[in-house]
Amino acid sequence: MRLGELWRYRELIYFLTWRDIKVRYRQTILGVAWAIIQPFMTMVVFSIFFGELAGVPSDDIPYPIFAYTALIPWTFFATGLNQASNNIIGGASLIRNIYFPRLALPIASVFGAVPDMVIAMSILLGMMVVYSLYPSAVALVLLPVFLALAFLTALGVGFWLSALNVQYRDIRFAVPFVIQFWFFATPIAYPASLLDQPWRTLYGLNPMVGVIEAFRWSLLGSGEPPGPMVIVSALVTLTVFVSGLYYFRHMEKSFADVI
Amino acid sequence: MSSDVNAIHIENLTKAYRIGSRQAEYQTLRDTLTDLLRLPLKRLRAFSPRAVDLADEAYPRVFALNQVSLTIKEGEVVGLIGHNGAGKTTLMKILAGITEPTAGQAVVWGSVGSLLDIGVGFHQELTGRENIFLYGAILGMRRTEISAKFDDIVAFAEIAPFIETPVKRYSKGMRLRLAFSVAAFMDPDILLVDEVLAVGDAAFQRKCLRRMGEVSRTGRTILFVSHNMTAVKNLCQRVIWLSRGQVVQDGPADEVVAAYLKSLSEAARDHVWPDFEAAPGNEHIRLHRAAVHPHDDADAETITIETGFTITIAYWNRKPGAVLGLDIAVYNAMGIVVFNTRPPADTLWQNEPLPAGLYESKCLVPGHLLNHGVYRVTLTVVANHQRPIYQHDEVLTFEIQDIAETREGWFGNWQGVIRPEIPWITNRLSDNVPTKD
Ligand SMILES: Nc1ncnc2c1ncn2[C@@H]1O[C@H](COP(=O)(O)OP(=O)(O)OP(=O)(O)O)[C@@H](O)[C@H]1O
Numbered sequence: 001m002r003l004g005e006l007w008r009y010r011e012l013i014y015f016l017t018w019r020d021i022k023v024r025y026r027q028t029i030l031g032v033a034w035a036i037i038q039p040f041m042t043m044v045v046f047s048i049f050f051g052e053l054a055g056v057p058s059d060d061i062p063y064p065i066f067a068y069t070a071l072i073p074w075t076f077f078a079t080g081l082n083q084a085s086n087n088i089i090g091g092a093s094l095i096r097n098i099y100f101p102r103l104a105l106p107i108a109s110v111f112g113a114v115p116d117m118v119i120a121m122s123i124l125l126g127m128m129v130v131y132s133l134y135p136s137a138v139a140l141v142l143l144p145v146f147l148a149l150a151f152l153t154a155l156g157v158g159f160w161l162s163a164l165n166v167q168y169r170d171i172r173f174a175v176p177f178v179i180q181f182w183f184f185a186t187p188i189a190y191p192a193s194l195l196d197q198p199w200r201t202l203y204g205l206n207p208m209v210g211v212i213e214a215f216r217w218s219l220l221g222s223g224e225p226p227g228p229m230v231i232v233s234a235l236v237t238l239t240v241f242v243s244g245l246y247y248f249r250h251m252e253k254s255f256a257d258v259i
Numbered sequence: 260m261s262s263d264v265n266a267i268h269i270e271n272l273t274k275a276y277r278i279g280s281r282q283a284e285y286q287t288l289r290d291t292l293t294d295l296l297r298l299p300l301k302r303l304r305a306f307s308p309r310a311v312d313l314a315d316e317a318y319p320r321v322f323a324l325n326q327v328s329l330t331i332k333e334g335e336v337v338g339l340i341g342h343n344g345a346g347k348t349t350l351m352k353i354l355a356g357i358t359e360p361t362a363g364q365a366v367v368w369g370s371v372g373s374l375l376d377i378g379v380g381f382h383q384e385l386t387g388r389e390n391i392f393l394y395g396a397i398l399g400m401r402r403t404e405i406s407a408k409f410d411d412i413v414a415f416a417e418i419a420p421f422i423e424t425p426v427k428r429y430s431k432g433m434r435l436r437l438a439f440s441v442a443a444f445m446d447p448d449i450l451l452v453d454e455v456l457a458v459g460d461a462a463f464q465r466k467c468l469r470r471m472g473e474v475s476r477t478g479r480t481i482l483f484v485s486h487n488m489t490a491v492k493n494l495c496q497r498v499i500w501l502s503r504g505q506v507v508q509d510g511p512a513d514e515v516v517a518a519y520l521k522s523l524s525e526a527a528r529d530h531v532w533p534d535f536e537a538a539p540g541n542e543h544i545r546l547h548r549a550a551v552h553p554h555d556d557a558d559a560e561t562i563t564i565e566t567g568f569t570i571t572i573a574y575w576n577r578k579p580g581a582v583l584g585l586d587i588a589v590y591n592a593m594g595i596v597v598f599n600t601r602p603p604a605d606t607l608w609q610n611e612p613l614p615a616g617l618y619e620s621k622c623l624v625p626g627h628l629l630n631h632g633v634y635r636v637t638l639t640v641v642a643n644h645q646r647p648i649y650q651h652d653e654v655l656t657f658e659i660q661d662i663a664e665t666r667e668g669w670f671g672n673w674q675g676v677i678r679p680e681i682p683w684i685t686n687r688l689s690d691n692v693p694t695k696d
């Protein structure tokens with residue numbers, strides 16, 4: 001798979017990520033605040049409509065922090081995926097004229113979504129203090145693992161979509177729709193506990209289900225500890241990631257000719 | 260400086276591209292999906308890159324390279340010349356690893372740096388400083404390496420005052436300088452430079468050529484594409500002439516360039532359309548001949564900066580009584596109109612109603628006027644002094660060659676759109692040199 005080459009180009013990934021972040025914030029008035037506004041406003045709207053008016057259950061956790069905690073990994077995933085699937089097309093002239101490992105582009109896109117997530121987390125800390133909800137040490141140790149799962153899912157799906165995007169321009173229009181659809185198919189506004197077994201485990205076939213539920217469990221102690229559902233999700237993530245990597249590698253040979 | 264060690268070895272290299280409409284180019288997802296549903300297993304490969312099947316005649320395709328074989332030794336500076344679409348860029352892209360050959364193989368020893376287009380790695384919103392690091396990283400340089408060379412790069416590009424300005428505020432030439440400077444300092448074993456220098460001003464072009472000369476003296480291999488034959492001859496010892504994806508000639512620079520120019524001028528310097536029906540034109544006129552020749556000697560092959568030349572236009576007038584005027588515009592390689600000329604009023608047949616028939620006008624351009632380079636001629640036919648009734652872009656293309664003798668060994672491109680012979684006088688005004696006390 002010539003992945004060693006990617007390692008030699010690690011500084012390129014760093015610079016591409018840095019470019020994406022810099023450019024994103026340089027020309028906006030609110031700058032970094034955007035990273036908070038988006039999940040925060042979504043949380044407010046959800047709390048009013050789903051939490052208060054519709055009375056959607058939230059695993060005995062105050063609804064606002066329940067929703068916000070899920071929105072953090074989700075926003076990271078959605079931003080990373082969206083950027084990754086458009087980055088190859090966006091870098092068309094680069095690909096036509098310079099050789100570098102093409103994998104660097106989607107990888108840098110997902111890394112580029114990391115700072116936003118970290119910033120959004122700071123609000124979460126504040127909310128934890130307000131609601132006096134503190135994670136246990138054990139659960140917190142596992143948090144990076146779940147974040148890594150979100151990262152790999154975004155990257156794996158990003159590999160698929162960006163490579164397909166070169167060949168089929170329809171993908172560009174499909175991505176926002178897929179993300180929106182996926183959002184409602186993932187337990188963000190509601191808990192996975194709405195489903196009974198064995199459906200709950202099956203629900204894990206959506207890899208973001210495992211990520212979100214586990215993320216919430218490790219920070220808020222909500223739901224059940226990671227079990228079969230999270231394992232199913234992790235396996236799906238791994239499958240998507242590895243197959244996406246292969247597919248991307250297979251297709252990248254023709255990128256410069258077709259793009 | 261060339262040694263006996265191979266730097267590039269190419270064997271039967273072939274690259275076929277699919278051509279056709281955009282529609283066919285990007286197949287729609289729907290097509291693939293419906294095929295997939297109909298014939299699941301057979302069609303799975305539809306998701307694969309659509310490699311061009313050489314045996315499959317059904318696809319319209321173009322051979323950008325066709326069975327090219329050649330070897331380039333370490334330290335050689337090789338020029339690559341040929342018409343538009345000859346396959347020069349394609350060859351470089353394969354050597355750089357940007358695209359894969361359809362058949363055959365290319366082996367490269369050492370690191371490859373390429374400058375195929377200017378400023379592609381730049382981000383418009385970032386400053387010159389930030390872009391140097393970004394572009395350097397894209398070209399495969401380490402951050403420490405870029406930092407170490409940063410001052411040299413900025414000095415070479417001569418953009419120090421603009422280093423903190425976003426690149427979107429740069430002129431095209433400034434962007435080129437920055438791009439070339441980063442590429443020039445990356446020290447690859449093999450440097451591929453495509454026709455990019457044309458954008459810069461002459462002074463910077465000269466500087467780039469000098470830098471490439473320096474690079475080659477350190478034993479690096481350079482492959483240089485250019486339509487500027489003077490630059491090619493100055494820089495390269497060996498030249499490869501490609502045409503329609505094949506090597507036409509490969510040898511000493513002077514020889515190959517001369518042969519190429521000869522073919523070029525034969526092709527575009529004298530057009531005759533003997534068949535009235537097939538000749539370009541419209542209901543008013545039809546062209547019969549368009550030609551450029553040196554004044555005195557119609558058989559001479561080359562037009563140099565010293566020779567005057569004649570532009571001949573012959574045409575049929577189809578509307579009896581039309582008052583026609585020819586208008587010739589000569590463009591240089593930068594697309595600048597160098598001059599625009601019409602027959603003066605006292606020329607025979609000028610301003611007179613023309614009976615139907617075949618007419619020929621000659622325009623005599625003096626020597627010592629234009630600089631060397633490639634020129635294109637656009638012909639416009641004007642009725643009644645105002646209404647253009649026919650226009651033919653690039654009716655002629657010709658090259659004016661530099662004469663090495665006048666250069667006194669000086670290296671590079673002579674600047675200027677025109678190159679008149681201008682008298683100079685130098686006098687000694689005093690034999691006294693003031694000294695500081
Ligand atoms: N991605 C592509 N898809 C289809 N055809 C292509 C592609 N790239 C190049 N070609 C075709 O391949 C041929 C060779 O192109 P190439 O760019 O190598 O020419 P060139 O010698 O560099 O010309 P120029 O002097 O104009 O730069 C041309 O006919 C061109 O149309």
Ligand SMILES: [Mg+2]
Nearest residue numbers: 347348349453
């Ligand atoms: Mg080219």
